[in-house]
Amino acid sequence: MTRIALPTNEQISAASRPVVDAVTKQLKMTPNLFRIMALSPNALSGWAGLQGALAKTLDAKLRDGIALAVSQVNGCQYCLSAHSYVASNLANIDDDEIRLNRAGRSGTPKTAAAVAFAKKLMETHGKVGDDDLHAVRAAGFTDANIVEIIALSAQFLLTNFVNNAFDTEIDFPVVDVAID
Structure with missing residues (x-):
C-alpha cells in the first residue's frame, strides 16, 4: 500500500x-x-x-534496456512494470529481450555490453573494475557514451528510490520482480 x-x-x-x-x-x-x-x-x-x-543520447531501445537492468537490480517493481510497458508498447522490444535486459543481458552484443555495465554499476555502487570498462569500450562505446550510461543509470536510480521509498501503487500492468 x-x-x-x-x-x-x-x-x-x-x-x-x-x-x-x-x-x-x-x-x-x-x-x-x-x-x-x-x-x-x-x-x-x-x-x-x-x-x-x-533522451538525446544513445537510442531508445538501449535506454529502455538500461532502465530495465537498473530497476531489476534495485528491486523496483513499479519501475519494472512501467519500463516493461514502455519497452513493449512504445519501443517495440519483445518479451524475450525485456527479460534478458532485466538480467543485464541482450540478444544484441552492443546492448548486452551496455546493460551488463549498468547492472554492474548498480551492484557495485559505481565501483566498476577495469574489466567492466574494457568490456563496454570493446563493444563500441566511447567514454562519452559510458558517461551517458552512468547518467541514465542515475536517472533511473532516482525513480527507483522514490517508488521503493513510498511503495508507489503500480498503475501499469504489474511485472513481478522475480525473473521467469
Whole structure:
C-alpha cells in the first residue's frame, strides 16, 4: 500500500504542471510516480532536465534496456512494470529481450555490453573494475557514451528510490520482480 498521499490532478501545483502534462500526453495517463514527484517541483524539474537531455543520447531501445537492468537490480517493481510497458508498447522490444535486459543481458552484443555495465554499476555502487570498462569500450562505446550510461543509470536510480521509498501503487500492468 502506498505510503504517501497521491495528489489529484487539481492538487498538482502550477510549477509541476508542465512536466506532468507532458508525461500525461505521452502516456495518455498520469502515472502515480509523477503525481508523487510533482509534490516537489524542484525534484520533478531536476528529473525532467536530466531525462530531457539524456533522451538525446544513445537510442531508445538501449535506454529502455538500461532502465530495465537498473530497476531489476534495485528491486523496483513499479519501475519494472512501467519500463516493461514502455519497452513493449512504445519501443517495440519483445518479451524475450525485456527479460534478458532485466538480467543485464541482450540478444544484441552492443546492448548486452551496455546493460551488463549498468547492472554492474548498480551492484557495485559505481565501483566498476577495469574489466567492466574494457568490456563496454570493446563493444563500441566511447567514454562519452559510458558517461551517458552512468547518467541514465542515475536517472533511473532516482525513480527507483522514490517508488521503493513510498511503495508507489503500480498503475501499469504489474511485472513481478522475480525473473521467469
